[in-house]
Amino acid sequence: MTYGHRPVMLDEVQRIIDAGPGALYIDATVGGGGHTERLAEMAGPRGGVLGLDRDPEALKAAGVRLARFGDRVKLVHARFSELERVARASGFLGADGILLDLGLSSGQVDVEERGFSYHGSAPLDMRMDQTSGGPTAADLVNGLPEEELARILRDYGEERWASRIASFIVQARRRSRIETAADLVEIVKAAIPAGARRRGPHPARRTFQALRIAVNDELGELERALEQVPAVLAAGGRMVVISYHSLEDRLVKRFLRDAExxxxxxxxxxxxxxxxxxxxxxxxRRPLRPGAREVAENPRSRSAKLRAAQRL
Ligand SMILES: C[S@@+](CC[C@H](N)C(=O)[O-])C[C@H]1O[C@@H](n2cnc3c(N)ncnc32)[C@H](O)[C@@H]1O
Known part of the structure; x- marks a missing residue:
């Protein structure tokens, strides 16, 4: 499996977070390892990077990419809501910088069997950590009450047709279990009126985003991680968060306002x-956005918003 992923806003991250040679950094979302690699180069031979990811497949691939740094890069399979515990256990309390680059890596989206993409017929899984034993997207669409499904689609997908889609899902699952991404795409298309379907992005995009956020408790994870950042950073240390949709960005913005x-x-x-x-x-004060050139070269960066803060 390959985890090819172009790191987003790499130079901006470096400009903000660079604390000079010998620094200790935490990359809470290793993914393809692109940011981790840059952090390790910045830290130099006397510094180090602690890298976390909840996806063991991503860590395995990043381990190969980062092998040349030896034990100066320590990779740990963990959720970033465990930040403080892992930092303490690894000798990274008092870190000079913490990076959270949220969402999915291209590696996860592009591997059809992971079930994140609405362009395939893979089983509806969507767990970032397939070893977790937690519920899959198929478990949610086949098991949740209709109102709860509608709430998830509305709150996490900002889907205006949430109630209709939830009702169509419940009708469909009475006939047979909804197993694949293609099954769900068909149901969503049937639920959204044809006129509304012709405008904007893929009609199932919001439904898939909502389910992915629910399956992985993404907002809960982010909230718990942010609360731990001040305890993990050294005075003067910096935190950078890159988010890709408004729910995450709103949460980060509110957290920063309260912390300040x-x-x-x-x-x-x-x-x-x-x-x-x-x-x-x-x-x-306002989030930084990728430049036009980066967006042209890497369209997946187009929704990125970067916010940063410094430990007092
Ligand atoms: C956008 S990718 C990171 C890409 C990375 N910065 C790079 O340069 O390749 C996000 C990564 O965060 C991981 N992730 C998402 N939520 C997580 C969580 N709660 N705890 C740990 N890792 C998480 C995903 O598994 C994914 O690999």
């Missing part, structure tokens, strides 16, 4: 009662 403000008391309290202090300084 510290106090979370209601505005009508005369004095702070929560006692929270600011932990981060935001470095990007």
């Amino acid at each position: 403000r510290g106090c979370r008391c209601p505005p009508d309290f005369p004095d702070c009662r929560c006692g929270r202090r600011p932990t981060l300084k935001v470095l990007t």
Whole structure:
């Protein structure tokens, strides 16, 4: 299996996160290893990189790519919601930089059997970690109550036809179990009125995004990881997050605003009662976007938004 993936906004990440030779970095989303490689080059012989990924296949391929760095790159199969525990166990508490490059790698999308793509007839799996034993997308579409399916499609896919699609899914699964990506695409196409289907991207795109987010608890994972960042970074250390859809970006933006403000008391309290202090300084008032040239060369970068902050 190949994990070819072009790292997004690589130079921007370097410009923000570079702490000079000897630095310790954490790449919480190794994927194809492109960012990890750059971080390892920046850290040099006296520094190191801790790389996490929940996908064991990605880590295996990245291990080959990064072998030349020897034990200066340590790869761990873990979810980034385990950031603090893994950083402590690996000697990376007080890191100089943390990168989260969210979503899927091209390697995951392009391997049809993973079931992420709506362009195939693979089983509906969508687990980033197929060893996890957690539910697959097929388990969700065949098992969840109709209202819960509609909620997932609405909240995670921002799908305006959520209720109709959920209702069509429930009718279809009464006839036979929905097994493949192609089965689901047919159902979604039937549910969305023809006029609406002709506009915009592939009609099943939002449904697939929603299921993928639910299967992997992507927003819960992100929220738990961000909360741990201040405890893992050294003073002055920097965090970079690259997100690819508005739900993630909104969550990152809200987290940064709260971390910068510290106090979370209601505005009508005369004095702070929560006692929270600011932990981060935001470095990007607006998210950075890839340049036109990068988007032309790598269309998958087009939705990227990069936000960064520095530990106080
Ligand atoms: C966009 S790719 C990263 C690409 C990488 N920066 C590169 O240059 O090749 C995102 C990666 O994050 C991993 N991932 C997503 N959610 C994760 C989580 N909660 N914990 C750990 N890894 C996760 C995915 O398995 C995937 O390999």
